[in-house]
Amino acid sequence: MTDKQDSDIAAQLLHLRGQGLSKGDPVALPLVTSSMFHLPGDPDGGAAYGRVDNPTWEALEHTLALLEDAPCVAFPSGMAAISAALFSTLKAGQTLLVPSDGYYVTRLLSSRFLSQLGVTVIERETVRYAQDGFDGIDVVFVETPSNPGLDLCDIAAISAQVSAAGGITIVDNTTMTPFGQRPLDLGADIVVASDTKAPGGHSDLLMGHVATRQPALLEAVTDWRKMSGAIPSPNAAWQLHRGLETLEVRFDRMCRSAGQVAEVLTQHSAVKSLRYPGLPTDPSHGLAQAQMSRFGFLIGLTLSDKTTAERFIEASAYLRPATSFGGVHSSAERRARWGDAVADGFVRISIGCEPVDVLIRDLGAALDTV
Numbered sequence: 330m331t332d333k334q335d336s337d338i339a340a341q342l343l344h345l346r347g348q349g350l351s352k353g354d355p356v357a358l359p360l361v362t363s364s365m366f367h368l369p370g371d372p373d374g375g376a377a378y379g380r381v382d383n384p385t386w387e388a389l390e391h392t393l394a395l396l397e398d399a400p401c402v403a404f405p406s407g408m409a410a411i412s413a414a415l416f417s418t419l420k421a422g423q424t425l426l427v428p429s430d431g432y433y434v435t436r437l438l439s440s441r442f443l444s445q446l447g448v449t450v451i452e453r454e455t456v457r458y459a460q461d462g463f464d465g466i467d468v469v470f471v472e473t474p475s476n477p478g479l480d481l482c483d484i485a486a487i488s489a490q491v492s493a494a495g496g497i498t499i500v501d502n503t504t505m506t507p508f509g510q511r512p513l514d515l516g517a518d519i520v521v522a523s524d525t526k527a528p529g530g531h532s533d534l535l536m537g538h539v540a541t542r543q544p545a546l547l548e549a550v551t552d553w554r555k556m557s558g559a560i561p562s563p564n565a566a567w568q569l570h571r572g573l574e575t576l577e578v579r580f581d582r583m584c585r586s587a588g589q590v591a592e593v594l595t596q597h598s599a600v601k602s603l604r605y606p607g608l609p610t611d612p613s614h615g616l617a618q619a620q621m622s623r624f625g626f627l628i629g630l631t632l633s634d635k636t637t638a639e640r641f642i643e644a645s646a647y648l649r650p651a652t653s654f655g656g657v658h659s660s661a662e663r664r665a666r667w668g669d670a671v672a673d674g675f676v677r678i679s680i681g682c683e684p685v686d687v688l689i690r691d692l693g694a695a696l697d698t699v
């Protein structure tokens with residue numbers, strides 16, 4: 330399923346730094362934590378101050394840019410990246426569309442803060458995104474597959490309609506990463522992502538980034554970081570850089586395993602319904618085949634009720650009961666506990682890097698006990 334572009338990028342990523350080294354340079358990326366830089370005389374383009382410049386961020390952004398095939402700006406979390414994209418594109422009097430069933434903090438940020446600044450915020454279900462058109466909407470925020478429901482919408486069709494209506498399309502690509510879906514290639518103006526998830530991959534850092542091929546948008550997002558001070562720590566940037574070196578191998582294993590796990594679990598009698606875009610029976614499978622190169626590592630499992638769902642998570646030896654996803658270790662949670670509009674028995678499973686036969690055995694046995 331991996332196309333040539335993904336393989337080339339994965340290989341280049343591992344040699345990106347090495348190919349620019351001089352004799353005696355460290356092969357691994359140095360971690361630079363300086364707030365001050367040696368700056369005699371006129372400031373003439375060199376690194377000046379730690380809120381604006383950092384060589385470790387720059388190396389990370391260079392790597393992210395290879396991954397996204399677009400210039401990138403790193404942020405201290407996914408929400409910091411989303412804030413940068415929204416606050417640097419929206420003005421008072423404009424209208425923002427966000428998914429009613431997407432990541433809930435994006436919705437809260439919009440309704441709580443952007444609306445106070447004179448932005449009209451409207452919501453729509455992911456599956457109906459393109460249905461009512463985009464006239465009069467200035468910024469359209471898309472999340473596909475939606476987190477947690479795993480519904481899809483057509484990025485190419487939406488981006489084309491939004492652009493024809495004079496708006497900007499921002500796609501949150503957190504659940505897929507560039508190794509699963511490339512929204513900029515499908516016509517989106519901006520990609521935002523939480524690198525806290527699969528890109529970091531070890532549940533030990535928070536980071537995010539914005540990617541765009543449009544110089545004016547890139548400049549606005551960079552200025553936002555500089556002036557708001559929402560800057561990543563060099564430490565987290567260094568850790569994420571290291572995580573990215575194994576992203577392709579982890580993501581490939583996680584997606585493959587998720588496909589196999591989904592196939593087995595969907596047949597279990599305790600499962601009321603199961604969402605995984607890679608299953609031929611999934612309502613979004615056709616669209617998934619058209620716009621995704623892998624089908625992701627998230628599975629949406631609906632069991633009969635809250636108790637059954639909690640018992641299933643508890644009975645598994647290999648599902649960490651935790652919020653967030655994308656780690657090397659599989660994890661799961663009942664999303665209704667945060668108020669997401671899903672059934673009480675809905676469990677979002679994030680498949681990790683455990684050997685798949687062990688996972689299938691463990692999850693099957695856990696379902697048998699509920």
Ligand SMILES: *Cc1c(COP(=O)(O)O)cnc(C)c1O
Binds near residue numbers: 476504522526535
């Ligand atoms: C986790 C997540 C975010 C927020 O990322 P943080 O790194 O926690 O700030 C945004 N969008 C989606 C889809 C997410 O899953």
